[in-house]
Amino acid sequence: MRATVLGGALSWTVPSFLAETFHALEAAAADARTQQPTGKDATILVVVQLAGGNDGLNTLVPHANDEYYRARPKLAIRPGDVLKLNDDFGLHPTLTGLKSLWDEGRLAVVQGVGYPNPNRSHFRSTEIWQTASEADRFERHGWLGRYFDNACPGRDATAGVSLGRQMPQAFAGPQPIGVCLESPERFRAFDADPSSSREGDADDFYRRLNQADASMASDAAEMANAGSSIGAVAGHAATGISPLDFLERVALDAQASSDTIRALSQRGRNQATYPVGQLAADLRLVARLIAGGMTTRVYYVSQGGYDTHTNQAGAHQRLLSEMGGAVKAFLEDLTAQGNERRVMLMTFSEFGRRVAENANGGTDHGAAAPMFLAGGALKNGLLGKAPSLAASDLLNGDPRYTTDFRRVYASVLESWLRTPSAPILGRKFEPLPLLAGA
Amino acid sequence: MLKPLAPARWDYAKAAHLLNRAGFGGSPADLERFTDAGLEKAVASLLEAGPAEDSAPSQDWAKPDPARADRLREMRQATPERRQELQREERRTQREWMMALRAWWLERMARGRRPLLEKMALFWHGHFATSMVKVRDVYLMWRQNQLFRRQGLGGWFELLEAVSTDPAMLVWLDQAQSRRQHPNENYARELMELFTLGEGHYTEGDVAEAARALTGLSLDRTRQAYVYRPLMHDPGEKVFLGRRGRLGLKDVLEEVLAQPAASRFIVVKLWSFFAGGTPAPGLVEALAEEFRATGSRFGPFLGAMFRCEEFYADSVVRSQIKSPVQLLVIAVRQLERELPPGPASAQVLRSLGQDLFAPPNVKGWDGGASWITTGTLLNRHNLAAALVLGEAAMPMGGPRAEASAERALARGANRWPPVEAARLFAPEDRAAVQKLIAALERRFIQGHLGTRSAETLRAYLQTAQTFDDHHLRQAIRLIMCTPEYQLA
Numbered sequence: 001m002r003a004t005v006l007g008g009a010l011s012w013t014v015p016s017f018l019a020e021t022f023h024a025l026e027a028a029a030a031d032a033r034t035q036q037p038t039g040k041d042a043t044i045l046v047v048v049q050l051a052g053g054n055d056g057l058n059t060l061v062p063h064a065n066d067e068y069y070r071a072r073p074k075l076a077i078r079p080g081d082v083l084k085l086n087d088d089f090g091l092h093p094t095l096t097g098l099k100s101l102w103d104e105g106r107l108a109v110v111q112g113v114g115y116p117n118p119n120r121s122h123f124r125s126t127e128i129w130q131t132a133s134e135a136d137r138f139e140r141h142g143w144l145g146r147y148f149d150n151a152c153p154g155r156d157a158t159a160g161v162s163l164g165r166q167m168p169q170a171f172a173g174p175q176p177i178g179v180c181l182e183s184p185e186r187f188r189a190f191d192a193d194p195s196s197s198r199e200g201d202a203d204d205f206y207r208r209l210n211q212a213d214a215s216m217a218s219d220a221a222e223m224a225n226a227g228s229s230i231g232a233v234a235g236h237a238a239t240g241i242s243p244l245d246f247l248e249r250v251a252l253d254a255q256a257s258s259d260t261i262r263a264l265s266q267r268g269r270n271q272a273t274y275p276v277g278q279l280a281a282d283l284r285l286v287a288r289l290i291a292g293g294m295t296t297r298v299y300y301v302s303q304g305g306y307d308t309h310t311n312q313a314g315a316h317q318r319l320l321s322e323m324g325g326a327v328k329a330f331l332e333d334l335t336a337q338g339n340e341r342r343v344m345l346m347t348f349s350e351f352g353r354r355v356a357e358n359a360n361g362g363t364d365h366g367a368a369a370p371m372f373l374a375g376g377a378l379k380n381g382l383l384g385k386a387p388s389l390a391a392s393d394l395l396n397g398d399p400r401y402t403t404d405f406r407r408v409y410a411s412v413l414e415s416w417l418r419t420p421s422a423p424i425l426g427r428k429f430e431p432l433p434l435l436a437g438a
Numbered sequence: 439m440l441k442p443l444a445p446a447r448w449d450y451a452k453a454a455h456l457l458n459r460a461g462f463g464g465s466p467a468d469l470e471r472f473t474d475a476g477l478e479k480a481v482a483s484l485l486e487a488g489p490a491e492d493s494a495p496s497q498d499w500a501k502p503d504p505a506r507a508d509r510l511r512e513m514r515q516a517t518p519e520r521r522q523e524l525q526r527e528e529r530r531t532q533r534e535w536m537m538a539l540r541a542w543w544l545e546r547m548a549r550g551r552r553p554l555l556e557k558m559a560l561f562w563h564g565h566f567a568t569s570m571v572k573v574r575d576v577y578l579m580w581r582q583n584q585l586f587r588r589q590g591l592g593g594w595f596e597l598l599e600a601v602s603t604d605p606a607m608l609v610w611l612d613q614a615q616s617r618r619q620h621p622n623e624n625y626a627r628e629l630m631e632l633f634t635l636g637e638g639h640y641t642e643g644d645v646a647e648a649a650r651a652l653t654g655l656s657l658d659r660t661r662q663a664y665v666y667r668p669l670m671h672d673p674g675e676k677v678f679l680g681r682r683g684r685l686g687l688k689d690v691l692e693e694v695l696a697q698p699a700a701s702r703f704i705v706v707k708l709w710s711f712f713a714g715g716t717p718a719p720g721l722v723e724a725l726a727e728e729f730r731a732t733g734s735r736f737g738p739f740l741g742a743m744f745r746c747e748e749f750y751a752d753s754v755v756r757s758q759i760k761s762p763v764q765l766l767v768i769a770v771r772q773l774e775r776e777l778p779p780g781p782a783s784a785q786v787l788r789s790l791g792q793d794l795f796a797p798p799n800v801k802g803w804d805g806g807a808s809w810i811t812t813g814t815l816l817n818r819h820n821l822a823a824a825l826v827l828g829e830a831a832m833p834m835g836g837p838r839a840e841a842s843a844e845r846a847l848a849r850g851a852n853r854w855p856p857v858e859a860a861r862l863f864a865p866e867d868r869a870a871v872q873k874l875i876a877a878l879e880r881r882f883i884q885g886h887l888g889t890r891s892a893e894t895l896r897a898y899l900q901t902a903q904t905f906d907d908h909h910l911r912q913a914i915r916l917i918m919c920t921p922e923y924q925l926a
């Protein structure tokens with residue numbers, strides 16, 4: 001086992017001439033990491049997708065609204081059970097984690113978020129949120145992919161890290177950027193040559209195959225220094241790249257980031273107790289990667305199961321309980337690390353649900369719903385305006401949006417990731433006052 | 439109409455292309471047989487109507503389960519604790535059957551005599567995208583799979599009629615729940631949006647009217663079979679895509695397939711699955727015309743597509759990112775070895791993003807570049823090592839792994855040895871590095887490696903003193919970890 005500058009260990013053996021190259025390469029990359037594109041103190045965005053269409057009305061409950069109780073004779077959360085934020089709104093009783101964040105001044109809720117001409121298909125609406133497009137326009141690239149392309153020079157693959165099996169469309173960009181993994185332990189190529197101490201170990205050649213051979217060292221050094229010109233090195237920035245170039249890129253990113261991520265996730269320590277569940281496990285890993293010093297700017301995690309057409313009450317309670325508990329633990333963890341003012345967490349779901357409950361104890365696909373933002377640098381409070389639930393104000397039974405979701409994206413891009421949002425979102429959206437002191 | 443490929447241009451690389459795309463590849467001997475046969479005979483042999491059944495599955499899941507209805511009834515009436523226990527049992531049974539069904543299908547892809555039929559079944563599975571996650575009945579999933587095998591190369595109308603009354607589909611898109619009082623629009627919508635026309639070729643009104651017309655298609659849950667219930671059908675007049683009348687299923691399908699968009703929609707999907715990418719407008723028209731000329735029958739249409747010049751264009755050959763199923767099955771055929779044990783194969787496909795019988799959503803798998811992430815690509819490399827080196831290198835586990843798959847493997851019921859590498863190469867191929875590289879390329883790439891891959895492979899082979907099983911295995915593993923190997 002050979003210790004590396006990253007503080008982790010590489011389990012393969014490396015001939016000395018290559019080892020030197022690796023050292024040079026990693027040192028250069030480590031420098032690049034601390035200096036650009038993010039710097040160690042830069043802000044971090046964590047996106048939490050609530051997949052399936054979270055029932056916004058039972059999440060942020062309008063506990064003084066008769067229309068709500070009339071529309072939901074079975075499913076409404078009784079006023080006495082609501083965790084009240086003010087005289088009109090409160091949280092689902094199981095969201096105690098978020099309530100304590102609220103009490104500590106670390107939670108903001110944007111009400112009535114949606115977009116014009118809402119689409120009720122999961123796929124299409126998810127695509128609209130991921131690409132930040134108009135409802136009637138199709139975009140190939142995601143809003144975060146465009147952010148990486150515009151604002152993260154140097155083509156560092158780990159600028160975006162997504163946990164799970166599928167890369168979110170939000171990361172799709174003209175260049176493949178972003179690392180997608182399920183767990184650091186599995187995110188590696190396992191040694192497969194039993195003769196691993198012999199000269200000519202095939203595992204060395206495996207590594208050379210997907211980049212780190214000696215001739216690539218100069219490219220790597222260039223990459224560390226060249227900033228945005230790397231886009232030109234890759235060559236197909238404007239047109240999209242060939243399948244073979246794409247595969248080479250991803251293989252290179254996989255190999256490079258696998259070492260880093262495994263090393264840093266082992267270096268980082270969790271200092272909070274998380275609830276059980278995949279979302280909690282994922283946020284726990286994100287906290288460890290942040291603690292370990294990853295220069296990732298955007299992490300992406302998701303929690304599925306929100307498509308509650310039937311018997312919603314129990315299922316929704318379980319989902320929110322895990323989500324609230326996981327977010328709370330994540331922020332505690334960051335606080336213990338001293339990173340709570342560097343990180344903002346943002347939830348979204350492709351749509352909310354119909355105001356009226358259905359005949360099966362559930363709710364059908366709807367439209368506008370609240371988004372949560374959590375972090376140490378936030379301005380606490382309810383942002384935007386809650387949609388009216390009066391029958392005459394609904395659009396096909398759904399709340400009408402009051403805040404375009406791209407205004408939230410614009411705010412996050414401008415005030416948190418500190419980059420102009422118009423080139424990324426295609427036009428100017430008026431930001432919301434998200435930050436304390438803003 | 440499509441222009442056939444000139445016979446003189448037929449060669450080993452094109453034969454490999456045809457077999458990779460229309461089937462699941464093969465060994466050099468398979469490919470040589472195809473090369474010698476010539477294009478016409480090669481295509482004809484793929485289409486040949488031999489026996490679709492290699493072996494009738496006698497397993498528990500391949501027949502109706504009359505006791506199931508009783509079990510479900512007992513479950514509903516049981517105390518909460520007992521119900522939980524029964525549900526656990528039922529889930530375990532279904533999980534084990536599903537594992538067996540997956541292995542059964544993969545085996546047919548890898549060893550069956552009708553590769554095109556299985557490839558087409560895979561196409562239809564992705565097209566109709568029905569998932570066990572909602573259907574929860576392995577017998578119904580198997581029935582739908584058999585339907586694709588039986589009718590997948592037949593007529594479009596007949597296939598749609600059969601799918602509309604297929605029990606798994608009736609559950610999957612809620613048609614079984616649809617009543618004249620509350621028509622459920624799910625199937626009616628996806629029938630047009632995802633299966634036949636694409637968005638923009640019908641109105642919301644057409645969806646509502648089709649949903650009315652389709653009421654009555656229902657499921658007899660006790661018999662696990664389709665049943666038509668006249669009392670649930672809305673017999674009133676409908677107006678659908680401009681046609682007025684007391685319409686039912688056949689009328690809806692007739693109108694849908696009479697739309698000009700219909701032939702274009704399905705040929706584009708077929709082209710993108712078999713050839714890859716989106717065809718240019720001129721080609722779409724030629725394909726659609728061909729499809730109509732065959733009477734909307736898939737067998738003859740695919741025959742024409744596999745014979746046409748465009749299918750062998752440079753931009754098509756070796757440009758498709760293999761799906762996980764393609765990757766696995768092509769690999770075992772190239773390695774002339776058996777598939778990994780069922781649970782291991784299932785686990786591998788899952789980790790690569792293609793759970794058979796559980797597509798991610800009603801759109802099916804997106805395919806193409808979406809198969810590849812940093813995570814799945816490393817999993818592909820680990821799979822390559824395991825396919826060559828045997829169970830010791832089997833990638834298993836991970837936080838999202840299916841526990842039952844791990845347990846099954848841990849029981850060690852299925853031993854799985856390293857590949858016998860030496861017998862894959864003739865003695866003269868093992869005489870020199872350059873010859874060995876050529877033989878590796880011929881078997882695994884059926885084209886040429888790029889410079890970096892070729893140089894790395896050469897550098898490795900040059901360190902080897904002898905090309906024994908060990909070094910050959912490692913060389914194979916290396917070539918299977920190249921970016922080039924991910925393409926077919």
